[in-house]
Amino acid sequence: MAHPLESLVVRHTLRLPVADAVFDPAGQGEAPARQFDAALMSVGFKLSAGLLDRLSRLPGEVVAETAARTLATVRAMTGDHVGHNVYFIDFPLNVPDTLDFWVRCIAEAVADDTTRETTLAQLGTGTVDLLTLATYGRYRHTYADMLAVHDELIAASGDRLTVLHPGGTPEDEVHALYLALAGSSTPLGEEGLADLRLLAEHCVAGEQPAAIPVRENRAVVNLARLDAGADLLVDTVTDVLRLACALCDGDVSLAAPTRFRSMPRAVRRALLAALDAVVAQTPAKLSDVTAHREAFKRLGERLHPHEYPRWPHAAQVFAVARGEQRARTLDSRLEELLAAGDVVGAAQLLTAAPGRLFRALDRLLRTGRTQDERDAVTAAAEQVAARVSGRVLLSLREHLHNRAGERAEDGGSRVFVNRTGRAWVAADDRRPVLEPERKRLADLLDAETRRRLPDPGHLLIDPDVLDVALPLSGKATTAGLGVLPRGSRSAVDGELLRFFVYWKQARHTTDFDLSALMLDEAYDTLGWLSYTALTGVGGEHSGDITEAPDGASEFINLRLGAVPGAFIVPQVNIYSGEGFEEVEESFFGFMLREAEQQGRPFEPRTVRMKSDLRGPGRVALPLVFVRGDDGRWHARWLHLYLKGNPAANRVEGNRVSVAALVRGVVEHEYLTVRHLVDLLADRATATTLWDGATVPKGPVTWIGLEQPDGLHPDSVVVTPGNLRALIPA
The missing domain is CATH 2.60.60.30 (sav2460 like domains)
Structure with a gap:
């Protein structure tokens, strides 16, 4: 029987789960497995030799069912699950000149008794709205008609062939994917979060990641834990807010407002108890409420904290949101120190929040007017570097690299991209980061990143992957x-x-x-x-x-x-x-x-x-x-x-x-896989650039665009699908 989440495994890992328990010693699956392979090749996929062998030892009907499910998955991956028609049936041949085409559409409208009058009226004004012409903008033939006029594709050596590899049992593959996504050190995209939600519901009773560093991921996992009656993983009031957003199908990144719904009493009790426990343990965390004041106010209207006097610390959260209680934020204290010109004090303040300090280093270094102030800022960064996430370390490394060699008089522009991909350009009027501090910090970041990287053993690198940017988000x-x-x-x-x-x-x-x-x-x-x-x-x-x-x-x-x-x-x-x-x-x-x-x-x-x-x-x-x-x-x-x-x-x-x-x-220089490969090479027993043909007989750490066939089963495989695994925690 197929696992309901099998398609997620194929999409994320290019591995096809295979259940050992249904192997057929008679090998009745050989013919349907080869037919499956041929069908896959027609859409640009192929079975690895190992997967073809394993499928050949399954019962024929199991292979046929597996083929039908997998073909549907990979066709959707390429966009082949829908029919792609074209307006000009011969495209790319016989595409007309634009003006000639428009004139033809107008002539056809004038020749049509039903549209002649309105078209002539438009022509009398000197302007014609193309959207009012019956032959413009709508398919004039069926998808089948279009296919009939095109020859079959001639195969070429450059055609894409994406290889599917054998996986473990369906349950093992699903759980491994859950652990990888939940424990990711970088935020997931929209589809990744949706997949994690399904996986978390299925895997809530099994092994859990040792840590869930990304807060959005934690919210999705907490949703499954709440439904299952398990303890929630929260250590800030914002964790509870994100969970409430997940409950209402809202944005767990908190970038967009969520319309909170009425919640069952049991859910309200769970959220209020979690808020109470966080504030009771660390009252200073009330300051996090200010950043999302309106969201907390709306949430309070649904949770009715006044009905639960046994959780007084939870009530404080909503008192802060309403402005009835003051909770001073780290940012307000930072701005006060900088306004007073106390750069050293600002840097020391932020050592309590290492990630915040690293994100503010550029500003602090530009604000420091003396060498002693800049040295104090850099020393504060060195003091807390071990407590900063790997993603922030690498983000700052990229930032500093792009600040190299800048001069105040250069001017130029900056491109800003928010978490949703919205982008805009603004003038760059920042003072430069001076070279001694920039180099000192770059060396610090490289040393700390290198310290956290694993020992890769034999490092086997596909040269084509070296210019792939690190997925820092x-x-x-x-x-x-x-x-x-x-x-x-x-x-x-x-x-x-x-x-x-x-x-x-x-x-x-x-x-x-x-x-x-x-x-x-x-x-x-x-x-x-x-x-x-x-x-x-x-x-x-x-x-x-x-x-x-x-x-x-x-x-x-x-x-x-x-x-x-x-x-x-x-x-x-x-x-x-x-x-x-x-x-x-x-x-x-x-x-x-x-x-x-x-x-x-x-x-x-x-x-x-x-x-x-x-x-x-x-x-x-x-x-x-x-x-x-x-x-x-x-x-x-x-x-x-x-x-x-x-x-x-x-x-x-x-x-x-x-x-x-x-x-x-x-013109922006992104931090790429090449940077981490250089750091990993210092710890590798050997580093080899793949020649595109042969692979070593023993285990390797493979980093490439696709997994080659024939890798030792104990190899560590890193491809774009799990490139986030390279980012140290």
Whole structure:
């Protein structure tokens, strides 16, 4: 019988759980296992040799059932679970000139008795609304009709083949995934948190992580523990607030307000008891209430603390929220000291909150006017470095690297990205961090990080992973296939580059527009492809679709050798209707093909990346393609959202802001896997760059984009799916 969470294991780990208990000595599964392998290859996946062997020893009906479930999972991973139709049935062939196409649509409307009068009236004003034309923006043929005019895809050596590896028993794999996600040292993305919620419910009675350092993860685990009647894992009042948000299906990161619902009496008692215990043990933690005053006030209206006099410390939480009781915050004391010019006192104050101190180091060093003050700040950091999370250590290391060599007169700009991916640019008027302090802190951070890293034994490295940015936050990426953290670089090998977007509206007519902006080396606009420019700059647009009750797709096809300039910036603009977080489904991706490959507009074997579009803005910037000095292209991952306009967003209207954001990300130097590999190499017994073919016979620590076949079973495997495991606690 299939495990209900098997698909989560496949998505996160590319491992297929196999139950040893159902092995068939007669080996009746060999034929269906090979059929399964062939079916997987048609969508760009493949069974490893070890997995093929294990499936071959299962009963045939078990293999068939496993194949059906797994194929559904991997097809959804690539975006092949929906039909991708195109407006122009021959795309990318025979795409018309934009103006010629519009004139044809108008002529057809004039020729139609039902639309002639309204169209002529519009023509009389000198302006025609394309959305009123019957032949514009809606598919004129079925999905089957479109498939019939396209030849079968010719296989090429460059087609993607993602290998599935054998896993343990379903229960063991599910529990291992739970421990990995719950114990992650970096925040998870939206999909990761949703998966953790399911896993926590299933695994609440089993082994638990030794620690759950990320507060959002703790809230999701606490939700399962509350339902099961287990003790809650809380040590701050904010932990209880996050749990209340989880109970009401709200935002456990507290970035967005939650509408609290009425709660059963047993739940109210549990939350109030937890608040009371936290404050009773450490009254100073009442100061945390101020940061989320309004949320606590709304929560108090649902918990009715006045009905429970036995928990007086919980009542204090809501008294602070209402302003009836004062609880002085660390930030207020910090600002008071800095206003008085007491930088040394401010640094000593923050040693009680090491993470807060490290986040404030840049400001403290810039504020210090004398060498003694700056030395005191650096000494305070050295004093508490061992108590700072690995994620904060590495974040500061990246920050300091980008501050190297700056001068006050340089000016420039800064790119800000919040936890939801909303991005904006501002002028940079900060004073520089002086080189002696910057180097002293960088050495401290490297030494402390190296101290926490494990002994990797034989370190085997895929060179292609070295330019992948460290996932210092799960919010810096999105769920999907082949997705890398913001700032990562990956090679683009192929002659044809094709973007795609798919969306399905939930309640209202919704129009997404796929566009591609071309920039030169100075980030100036050279041209674009969109519904207003169907051809040019080395490519073609598949045609504008203006509604998606049953789902809709748009494509852009580019011949990389003919694209001008240095940057290709694909973007998805919301012209009208629902946002990225409101539609039933939306995702973006890109494919790579050789020049001779034809096939359908969407071919899962050629998909290199597919990521969900779930952000707060009205313009999505998933990634940018950059031409190197050698003429070769690579992808630089953005995962950004612009606020945009409420409606009618177009590539023409956001060129300046998009170029500024692209410049900020491209010119920012992200901390990559290469940095941690250099630190790990100091502790490794051997370090080998993989040649793409052979693997050692003994156990290794593998770090790469994908797990190669044939690794020793005792090897430690780190790929983008669990890259967070590299971040020390």
